[in-house]
Amino acid sequence: MGNLKDDKQRKIGEIVSIVKLVSLLFSGIAFLRHFFNGTSIEEVTSYSFISFLVVILILLSIYFIWSFSNVEKISYKYINIVQLIENIAFIVFFIIVIFYSGKNTSDCKFLFLFIIITSTLQQGMKQGMIVAFISSAFILALDLIMGVPNVQVNKYFENDLILAGVFILTAWPLGFYVKLENEYIRKLEGLANEDGLTGLYNHRFFYDALGEIMEISSKENSLVSMMLLDIDYFKIYNDLNGHQMGDEVLRTIGFILKNSFRKGDVVSRYGGEEFAIILPNTSEAEAIKLAEELRSKIEKTYFIGEENQPNGKVTVSIGISIYPEKAKNSIELFKSADDALYRAKFFDKNRVESYNSILDELKIDTEDEHIDIITSIKTLISVINAKDKYTYGHVERVVIYSRLLADKLELNEKNKKELIYGAYMHDIGKINIPKEILNKNMPLTTEEWEIMKQHSVNGVEIIKSVESLKEIAPLILHHHERYDGKGYPDNLYGDNIPYLVRILTVVDSFDAMTSSRPYNKRKTYQEAVDEIKRCSGTQFDKDIVDSFIQVIMESKNGLGIINP
Structure with a gap:
């Protein structure tokens, strides 16, 4: 600046x-x-x-x-x-x-x-x-x-x-x-430094200010909260009302943002329909309170044509994270706020979510001598996400689906934790798979497929030294087994496949079908539901499939998930 x-x-x-x-x-x-x-x-x-x-x-x-x-x-x-x-x-x-x-x-x-x-x-x-x-x-x-x-x-x-x-x-x-x-x-x-449409700071200024604020915060050992805000269903609004009306929505929300924060806060338009706010010397509780007030204010503001939106209103989703409690630097702060925003968009939209890492939960259950390993695993998962661009967000979605399905199946707390930890780390072995294979834009050769299949074995090797993770090893090793025994690596079948593994297999496969892949066309939610129904009893446990389909149907109606 x-x-x-x-x-x-x-x-x-x-x-x-x-x-x-x-x-x-x-x-x-x-x-x-x-x-x-x-x-x-x-x-x-x-x-x-x-x-x-x-x-x-x-x-x-x-x-x-x-x-x-x-x-x-x-x-x-x-x-x-x-x-x-x-x-x-x-x-x-x-x-x-x-x-x-x-x-x-x-x-x-x-x-x-x-x-x-x-x-x-x-x-x-x-x-x-x-x-x-x-x-x-x-x-x-x-x-x-x-x-x-x-x-x-x-x-x-x-x-x-x-x-x-x-x-x-x-x-x-x-x-x-x-x-x-x-x-x-x-x-x-x-x-x-300003965005011409909204009058807020722009993307460039945001990063300049973030660097300066983080440097001061590091020296003074003070808090920095970050808020990422995204307009829900904005593409639909633009398609129905035109880009000029969409620009008017951006201008109005920019005006609301400019008048909702303190003098020292940095309020910027990050890009498109996304806004980023830096809140120096602000606790997580204070940031959540500000975010809720902002979300409510935007929801109560009338926008022309909003009655045609899926929510019947123009609304926003907001993700929050805080330094140094949940991030060690500016990169982690932004990434964790972005993860929280993703969760807010997934769960019904028009809501505020604060960042909460599965690995942070896991640290509570881990012996002190293994904390560094857990931190390293978290880093490995971030590397995998960066390495395999087509599965970005896959882990977060699988974790969310697993939580929902665990509640539907009424798993006890112990099994629910194991399922969620396993969902978070099930693809950790991909760290050893060459980037060329992960991102290949055509079907894999037989040799390449054999290399890819090793990721489940590699994953178990990575976590085996942590005592508290031994119980999730089967989830990592066997999440590609099939109910009919035609999966890998051990060709397990039926009830020989651990129950939690059978749950994870359904969830993982569904998200793979509905995610962009380099060699496979992305399915809609309905197409994916039809596919897991068709494979029920062969690839998947029928009872688990039935419960998961109920979760998906409820999610479509109540959690704001729409067909891609």
């Missing part, structure tokens, strides 16, 4: 340094002229030591001012203080020069122009005018105090009235120019 402003300050700092250098050189000339005034050739040597000291002091002053004029070397919050000290120092220094060079008769009074110019450039019209008035007051007061008694016309006072006018007329228009330039820079920054 503020690159234009930073560049401007850096260039002004360079100009100001040169101006101050010139003013010190002029001051040095005045000092030397004072010390050598009326001095004979014989006396020059006696003054050489003093002259040498004066020159050294001037050079040291030049070095000091030159060094500290560079804005980049000074912390932003101390810049104004340093500049104020510099101004005072220069005013005092010029006063000394004027006293040494003739007081009211001095021809060095113009030196104040240098500090008036530099203070106006650096700090604006107000500071420049203050310095101009102080300088004018000094030289005019000096003329009155040091004036010759009984003289009707004080020519020095008359001349210095003109000089005072020059001081003020220098600060005033120069300050006005600086003000206009600052406003222009702010306008340019607005164009660079």
